[in-house]
Amino acid sequence: MTTSPSSAVRTFPLAPTPRSRWRVARLIMWPTIAFVALLVLPWVVYPPIAMDIAAWALFAMSIDLLLGFGGVLSFGHAAYWGSSAYLTGWVAVNTGVPFPVAILIGALGAMVLAVPIGMLSVRRSGIYFAMVTLAFGQMIYFIANQLSVITGGENGLQGVPKTFFGIEAVEKESFFFYYAAIPIVVLGALAAWRIVHSPFGRVLSGIRDNPERVRALGYDVERYKLIAFVLSAGLAGLAGGVYAVSHGFVSLQEVDWTTSGKVVLMTVLGGIGTLWGGPIGAAIIVLLEDYLASAGFEGIGIVTGLIFIVCVVLFRKGILGTILAFVDRARTGGRGMPRFGRADRLAAPDSVTATNTAHDEEGNHAPR
Amino acid sequence: MHPDDTSAAGDVILHAKGLTKTFRDFTAVDAVDLSVKRGTIHALVGPNGAGKTTLFNLLSGFLKPSGGTITFDGRDITGMQPENIAHLGIARSFQITSLFEKLTALQHLELALGSPTGVGFQFWRSEKRLARFRDRAMDLLDQVGMASLADREVGHFAYGQKRAVELALALALDPQLLLLDEPTAGMGIEDVERTIELVDRISAGRTVVFVDHNMHVVGTLADRVTVLQQGAILVEGSYDEVRNDEKVITAYLGQANV
Amino acid sequence: MDAFIQYTAQGLAAGGFYALAALGLAVIFGALNVVNFAHGAFYMLGAVLTAVLLDVAGINFWVALVLVPVILFGFGIIIERLLVQWLLGLDNLYSFLLTFGISLVLVDVIKIRYGVSGLPYGQPPGLEGLIRIGAVQLPVYQVFVFVFSVLVCLGVWLLLAKTRVGVIVRAATEEPERARALGINVGLWVTPVFGFGVALAGIAGVLAAPFRAITATMGSSFIIILFAIVVIGGLGSILGSVVAGFLVGLVEAYGQGYASTFSQIIIFVLMAVVILVRPAGLFGRKESA
C-alpha cells in the first residue's frame, strides 16, 4: 500500500501529479475538440444539417446529464425540446424579438413545464422514472395537438423568422445563421459541463451510484433529482429553440415520443456518462438519417432500431466511453480501477445496486 | 466504557415504543420497546433475520413503521424522512459497505461535511468549493486512522479501511446518536481490535447503538445489551446478565461460535 | 343513460385488451425483470397477422384467435433467446432500451411491407350486429371482447394460482426476492414466460383487429398507455395490472364520450394523481418510505 504522509497532502494540494495533469488535459481536451468541430462543421456539411447536429448534440447532453450523472433515464424529453420549440417559434412570430431572446424564453418555458412533471416523476426511480416521463411526454404531445391556437395542431407552427438585429446575412443564409446561433449551443454545453463538475454534480453522481447512502448523509435526494431534471429540461429547451428557428417551422414531431427515443439513442451511442459522447452520437445519427432520407429509404426505424440493439447488446460503453476506457487502460497499464460511470455500474451491478433496481416500487428501497 | 460520561448523563435520548414493521404478512420487527440512555453504548444482538437491520432502518427513517413511535431527544421522529433524521443528529453506517468506488476518501468526507451547508445545491460553481471542508475532513480521517490514504480512491481500499471510512462518514455529521450496523463483520482479528478501540474513542460525548455478532466486541464495548429474536425483544440487560440468561442460552444453542 | 351504458361497454371492451396486454407486461417483468417496450409492437403484430392471415390464407377470426398467440409465443421465444437473455443480469434500463430498438425495427418493417394506411378487417363471423340488453343495444363484438378477455384473465390467474409452474411464476412476479430466497429457479421459466407474455399481447392484438385501425403504428400509443396502466396498477401486481387495464379503458371511453377534447389527456392525469397519492400504484406494495 503506497502511503503519503497527510502533511504533504495538506501542504501541496495542487502539486501537479501525473494524474492531475492528465485530468486537466482531459478536461480541456474534449471541450476543445468539440469547439473546433463545431466551428468547421458548416464547411464540411450542408449548414442546416450542421445546425441540426449542434442542436441534437446539446439535446443529447441534456439527457446524459440526467442519465449519466443522475442515474435516471428520461424517456419523455421531447416534451421540453418540443415545448420550447413551440414557445420559441410563437414568440419569434408574434413579437419580432431577436431569435436568441425567443430561444431563451422558450427554454425558460420548458423549465417551468419541467417543474410539475419533474416533481411527480422523481417520486419514482429506475425503470419507473423512464415509464412515467414517457407517459407525461405523451400527455404534452396531446396537449400540443389540442392547443392549435399556438401550435397550429397538425399543420404545425409555420414561418418562424430568424430575426437578428436586421443583419440580413444571418436572417437569410443558413451558413451565417449557424455562426449566430452556435454560441447558444456552446453556452448550453458549457453549462452542462459546469453542472457536472460542480458541488451539485458531485452530489448527483453520488445519488446515481448509491442514493441510500447519500440520503443517510442528509441530502434530500428527490430535490436534487428535481433540480437536475429542470436544468436538463432547460438545456433541452435551448436545443429545441435553436432547432425551431433553424427550420423556421415547428411540427408535432418535436413533441413526439420518437423524438425522445432518438435523443436517448444518440446518448447511448455516444456513451452514457461521458457528457461529450452525446454530440458524437448526434452527429452520426443526424448524418445517417439525412443520408438515408436522401437515398429514398423508407425504413429509417429499421436502421436506428438495429443500431440501438447492437449498441445495447454489444457496445454498452458507446463510442466515447469505449475510447475513454481504452485510453484509461493504456494509461494505467491495465492495473487501474475501472471507470465508475453509469455504464460500468449498469454493466456490473453490485449487490446494493441489484436490490435497488430489482423491484423498486416506491422510488427507494430499504438498505441492508 | 465511559464511567464519567454515564454519570453525567442518564436521560433517555432514544425511545422506541411498540415499534412494529410488517412486510406483507411477515412481521420483521414486533412491538419493540427500546430505551437508549444518553452517552451509553448499546448493543443489539440476535440471530440473522432477527430484525436488527430492519430496526435500524426504522430508526433512521429508511422504513416507515407499521406501528409504534420513535422519540429522539424528546422529539417525535416517527415517519420522518431519512435526510431530516440525519440533520437532527442520527447518523448510521450500513451493514454492507456502501461507498463510492471512484471517489477518494477525502471526497467522501467533503460530501458528508457539505450536507448541512447546502453547498450541494451550487450547480454554477466549481467543485473546488468543496476544498474548504478539507481540514475538517482530514481531521476526521485522522481520527479513524485513514489520513494517509485521503487522496486515494476508496475502490482500492481493503475491507477494514472501507469500514473505517464508513465510520468517518457517520462521524462527519457530528451526530448525537450513532447507529452502527455490524461494524466488525467480515474483519480479521486485528481489524476487529482496531475497530473496538475506534468505536470506543469516537463514542466520547455521543450515544452509540451497534449491532454485532462478535460477543467479544459486545462484551468489551457495550454498557447495555438488547437481544432480539424473531423481531421481538428477548432480554435486555448488562452484558453479564444477558450472557447468563436462560432464554438467551436456549436461543443461541447450536450457534456454537457465540 | 343509454349513452353511458354504451360508453361503458366500449370502455370495458377496450379495457379488455389493455388488461390482457398489461398482464403480459407484468408477468414478463416479474419473471425477467424486463419492462418490455416492444409489447406494443407485439400487439400490433397480433393485429396485423390476424388481418394478413385472413387476406392470404382465408383464416378466419376464430382460428386466428388460437393461431396468432401461438405464433407470437414462438416469436417471443426467439427474441428472448436471441437478444433479451444477454441483458438479464444487467440494470433493466438496458433491456428497456433493447426492446425499444426491437419495436422500432418491427414497426418500420411492417410499415414498409404493408404501408401506412390501415389494413381492412371486418366483423368476425357470428359476432356481427347488436345485442339487446334491457333498453340498450350494444355491439355483440364489444360484449364478446369484454367477456372473452375476462375469461382469459381468469384462466391466466388459475394457471398462476393452481399449477406448479404458475406458482413459481407468480412468486417471481409478486415477490421476486422471496422467490429467490426460497431457491426457486426462476431462470428455467424465463424463456417460456417471455413467450407467454408476448402471446398475451398477441391475443390483445387479435381482439383489437376488428375494433381498431390496423396500422404499423397502432402499438406506439398503445405501449405508452400500457405504461401508464402499470404505473397506476403497480407493475409488481398481477391483479393491479388487470384492474388498471379495465379502469383505463373505461376512463378513455368516458373521456371520448363526454369530453373528447381531453380524452387522451385524462389517462395521464389519472396517472399523476395515483403517483401523488399512492406512488407504488393502486395495488403496489407499500413497504418503504
Ligand SMILES: Nc1ncnc2c1ncn2[C@@H]1O[C@H](COP(=O)(O)OP(=O)(O)O)[C@@H](O)[C@H]1O
Ligand atoms: N424489504 C423487505 N421486504 C421483505 N422482507 C424483509 C425486508 N427487509 C427485511 N426483511 C425480512 O425481515 C427479516 C429481518 O431482516 P433483517 O432486519 O435484515 O435481519 P438482521 O439484520 O437481524 O439479520 C428477515 O427475515 C428479512 O428477510
Ligand SMILES: [Mg+2]
Ligand atoms: Mg442485518
